[in-house]
Amino acid sequence: MNHQNHWYGHAHVFARYCGLRTPPRIRGFVQHGWNIHDGYGADDPPPPGVPRLVWSDGPRRRGIAAGAGNYRVIGAPFAYLLAMADAAATPGATGVAARANPGTADPAVRATPGVTGLAARANPGTPGPAARANAGTAAGRAARPGTEPVRRGTIFYPFHGWEAQAIFGDHRALAAEIAAREEPPVTVCLYWMEFRHPQIREMYESFGFRVITHGTRGGHYQGTDPWFLDKQLAELRAHRRVGSNRLCTALLYGAAAGCEVGVYGDPMLIENENPAYGGNARVRRLWPEMHAPAVDRRVSDAVAAEELGRRYVAPPAEIADLFGWTRDDAPAGAGRARDEALVG
Amino acid sequence: MDTTIEDTADAVRLLGGEVLAGSDADGADRYGGWLLALVGAALPDRGRVLVAGRHDDSLLTALADRGLAVDLVLRNLPDARAARTRLAASGVRVLCGGLDRLPPDGSGYAAVIALDDPAALYGPDSPPRRWADTVALLAALAAPGAPALLLVRNGLGLDRLTGVAAASDTDVPPGLAAVRTALAAAGLRTGSVLAAYPGLVAEETALAAAGDGVASLVAAACLPGPAPVLTDPAPLARDAVRHGLGVALAPAWVVLTCRADDDRPTPTAAPTARPGIVLADRGVPDFWAVPQLLQRDADGGWRRAPLSADTAPRALDHLTRDPSTLDGPVPAGVPLRDLLVAAAAADDLVTARELVRAYREWLLADGTDGDWRAVWAGDETGHGPLAAPGKAVADLSGVLLGPDGPALADPSWSTTLAVPVDLVFLRALQRFCYELVAGGHRHPWPVGVSPDRLAVTLAATAGVAVSARDLAAAAAYAVHLDEPRAPADGGDAKRYAELRERWSADPGHGTVPPTGYAEAVRLVGSLTAELADARAQIRWLDDSVAERDRRLGELGTLRRSVTYRIGYLFTFPFHIGIRLLRREMRRLRS
Known part of the structure; x- marks a missing residue:
């Protein structure tokens, strides 16, 4: 929805959390840094009607008080990174990501193999x-x-x-x-x-x-x-x-x-x-x-x-659902096969 | 007692003032034998009892079974004939006509029971009568000192507060104190007063200090029907009980009285010192219903017991119900459904997530791995964790979250089907989402979202990804599960399964209009806000497209710029070279 979602690789963290290699477009506007306002720049508010995906409850409260709506508190991308790191550090997996996704292979394990090596591979040109x-x-x-x-x-x-x-x-x-x-x-x-x-x-x-x-x-x-x-x-x-x-x-x-x-x-x-x-x-x-x-x-x-909203961290399936990262948002219609979700 | 079965209209004694055509049967639930659990102690064991107006057959047969001679007075002749046929075996004498035409029965009836609308006791041949006159008439029919059991409508009850058509009723006394005064004026001494909700009757003291558990029971008794209301009465009922107004705001009161011209003790309800609540167990066909008596424990908790001594398990198709499991302490806690509705209304998605997860973990807790066959749809087979037989039947209203985690509110139901945990989970979510949307409850998800789509979102909060096929299977399972106990029209599960076809074809059909006016107004507000947002977003997108068009146009003028031309001139030989090389490559390839 907005290129700011990709700043600092935030969208990429979410993608890896959901077990994806690259981030699809996020349906919503993710808060891009710690914020003492309504979650967004005072000079650069999200477009109307776009879900405001903020880190913690403070920005939501301030935004609601100022008349804005459509907030969802999801926690900071960094909190998701920590959740993945915790899950990877605990074999037998009691971490958020691992617990939330019992059926599939642990996305954290898939997503974080030797940080430096992958960084070089993912970013060969720069x-x-x-x-x-x-x-x-x-x-x-x-x-x-x-x-x-x-x-x-x-x-x-x-x-x-x-x-x-x-x-x-x-x-x-x-x-x-x-x-x-x-x-x-x-x-x-x-x-x-x-x-x-x-x-x-x-x-x-x-x-x-x-x-x-x-x-x-x-x-x-x-x-x-x-x-x-x-x-x-x-x-x-x-x-x-x-x-x-x-x-x-x-x-x-x-x-x-x-x-x-x-x-x-x-x-x-x-x-x-x-x-x-x-x-x-x-x-x-x-x-x-x-x-x-x-x-x-x-x-x-x-x-x-x-402030990083760690208690708001949602399981991968919920993030995929919220971000519009499932194969299709709507339940199946006539003649369309939507059985396989993109995530999960 | 007359025990001959006479299936003839002549067996109905005509009093005069009969209504000759039509019927007063409106399909509403009437007071049945279950009420005797609370009031039975006040009634005599022998003599002739007058029952005036429409009552459930079970009340009449229960009275007859006690050894009482029963006179039933109905104003409508076809109804009276039908009742005569139905009740012939129990020896109930059916009389037809206006109550004012009923001649005094010698020394008077040993007891009088009138739990119907007083207006339904007379036909058009009788002049209209005020409530107080009807009470006086009933009092006159009772023998001196005999108990009279009367239903008094509450002029300011929940149904009046939430009904669209409810007008001020100046005929009934304003409030319970006034009722007592009016009854005294009619020569009746008032004993116990019971709060009468649909399918639930409670003693005054039982509702006085009731906890959340009882509040939820009363709320469940007040679920709105298909008719429009000002607002959903269920949350109001819950709050009424929690605020100690469960008796004051009850739709009606059952009042135990007796003729004051005697010094016998005034009849009271409580058979024991423990205050009680009697549940009719509505919503399922009689075959399945297990009316229960709830009584407060010495330690402040509640115990329940089925009213009927026959607690043999019942079974039909895959469904079984064992009433004996309902004998014991009532599990403490609040239904998950109510907690989830409250979390959604407060935008508290963290709590919502925890509740959904707790439910799923509870389903998985004692689930065993095994094979299942989808007899509900397509006969597919599979292997995986299966839900415990009791948990497979309950939805979120049937699961209480107490201090020790979730527990079944009613452990008597179980199924012989092997059902995967995920299917049970999804069916419960579908059901909940439908109630949330159709009830017009406030929630943080997009307005107009279909219950199915919402179920996907809620399942995701527990980390479960749901496919369209899963949704269809869960809806089919819900229909199959409810089939043995569904009413004739197929019940909610069937309606849901039919509706979801429409939602799937067009998500715009997602919004189920709520029957409550307050809920509808709130929905209109949310829709208006969402529409304004959507319009503003379209304008913003339109501006963005215009801006991008302009930038694209600028790119087009690049070729006409001097810089471009100079550059092109210098690189011309290179362009020619590339072009020739490409042509050569194409030739070689073909």
């Missing part, structure tokens, strides 16, 4: 920054199912702008604060645009940090890294702590992946921010407990579980 960034990391080790990775050091996500909005802030001062607070090794993960700037990269590297990016977000179905989230999960699981200068999506992913959370440093400014969001000050008011150099694990676990 080695780009992603492949470079991944070379020689702990990612491969951490991604192996069933093995609890050795967690070391901190991964830090400086607040990033995007293709249409720039960021104003002092990266050097932030880097100095990270160096002062964190025990090495420190990995700094940049948005792909910033990663392409040698100056920014080299500045962070000058502090002895390893500088990476998880891949490209993509746009209009081009340049999406289908393994973006897998790489991110692998990196997160290789670190003990995750940090950022703002409460953000990556931080919640880190908390869900078992990292200790730290939020500190200059939160920086984003260009032309829509007042509907209420600014970073609102985020601080809503989640004061998450703004500390070391957040209590119980607090961060609970916030991440809620």
Whole structure:
């Protein structure tokens, strides 16, 4: 329904969760990042009548209060990735995906064989920054199912702008604060645009940090890294702590992946921010407990579980049904064989 | 007692004021012998009893079986003749005519029972009478101190609150206190008052502190029929009981009274100290029905027991029912159907998913693997987990979710069929989805979705993928399952199976219009919102297509640009080369 569904390989995660190689078109608009509004950009709402598939109940409540409808809370794609990883890590399968799909082969097992190998196969044309960034990391080790990775050091996500909005802030001062607070090794993960700037990269590297990016977000179905989230999960699981200068999506992913959370440093400014969001000050008011150099694990676990909608994770058959990924939506009509579902 | 069978009209004694043609039989359920479980203790063991108006035959035969002489008064002659024929063996004396023409029976009747609409006790030959006059008439017919069992319509009962045609009834006293006063004025002393719902009669104290389980029973007794109503009475009935208004809002009361001109004790219902509810077990033919008495336990729970001493299992075709399993504690819990309806109304899909999964896991829990043959459709065979015989019969209304997980509300039913778990599961979902859609309940799925399509979605929440063939098989299974106990018209399962043909051919037929006006208004609201959304979406798609057309048009002008021409000029020799190469390749291939 919308090309944003493919950003960060979200649609691909869902496809693998449902046992599909490539994602068919999703009937609906999947929330593409942690959101303090109604699940979507204030300047870019979903078209009317399109199902709003959001991560958690907060965006749904805000949307309903503003008069929007057609919401379905399904949980974040990252939560599905975690469900698959959990299922793969537990032979005998008590995980969500495995339990939900007793009849068919476990999609998680089918879908996640050795992350790096498949990434290269799935994305042969674009080695780009992603492949470079991944070379020689702990990612491969951490991604192996069933093995609890050795967690070391901190991964830090400086607040990033995007293709249409720039960021104003002092990266050097932030880097100095990270160096002062964190025990090495420190990995700094940049948005792909910033990663392409040698100056920014080299500045962070000058502090002895390893500088990476998880891949490209993509746009209009081009340049999406289908393994973006897998790489991110692998990196997160290789670190003990995750940090950022703002409460953000990556931080919640880190908390869900078992990292200790730290939020500190200059939160920086984003260009032309829509007042509907209420600014970073609102985020601080809503989640004061998450703004500390070391957040209590119980607090961060609970916030991440809620904001990523982990309790809303649906079984593959339900996702396929909701997304319109079954062979035909309507029950059989005259003369049409619809017995075989595409999924399930 | 007259035991000769005389199948002649002459055997009906005519009182005057008879209605000579037509019939008052309207197919409605009448009070039957099951009512005696609560009121029997108040009735005498010998003497002549007057039964005025339409009652179920089972009440009359039960009275006769107690050794009582029974006089039945009906105003309609064809009805009276038919009753005479049906009841001849039990010795019931049938009289026909207006109640006002009934001569006093010596010293008066030993008991009077009038559980019909007072208006149906007189024909057009009698002048219209007020309720109080009818009561006085009935009181006068009873012997001094004799009990009189009267049905009093509640002027503000649930049927009045939800009925479209219900007008204010100024004839009946306003409220129970006024009823007592009016009865006293007619010379009657009021004893127990029972709340009378269709097929369910409860003592006042039984409904006073009833839990969700009893509320669900009362709600099930109030399911709407095919006639239009203002709103579905069932949820209102449930809330009435939960708010302690189960007696105040009952459609009618059965009042136990006696002639006040005697100092004998006032008749009361309770045979024991434990308050009771009697269930007629409607909805199935008499062969299957097992009327039951529910009584509160010492520890606050409920126990039930079949009323009839004959608890031998009944069997017909593949279906069996063992009434003896109904003797014991009533399982605590709320029907899965009600919980799922509530979850859907609250947009709570997480709970809905948990309920559907819990149901499926419960079906699988004691299912054994085995072979099955689809005698319900196509005689296909297969192997897989089979549902336990009791669980295969129950739908979601018949499964209670209590503190110890799901349990069968009525474990007496079972089938000898070997049925795969998935088919039982799907049939229950189909049934539930039909009730959800036809009942006009609020739900988070698209408006106008057909019950079959909704069943697919619900099955998916438990991770079960359903094919069109599965849906057809489940509908066929439902028909086959219900065949032995279905009413003459085939019952709901058959209607569903016929409807789904239409939905399959055209999903637009999915919306079953609800009979409740409130539900219909809500549905119109949802449809309007969905239509507005759809229109806005069409406009948006139209704009998107226009924008893409414009961009495509821009691509067309590319060939006319100077840059394109310069580029083409430079690459011209290359183009020629490729073209020649292609021609050569084609020649070689052919």
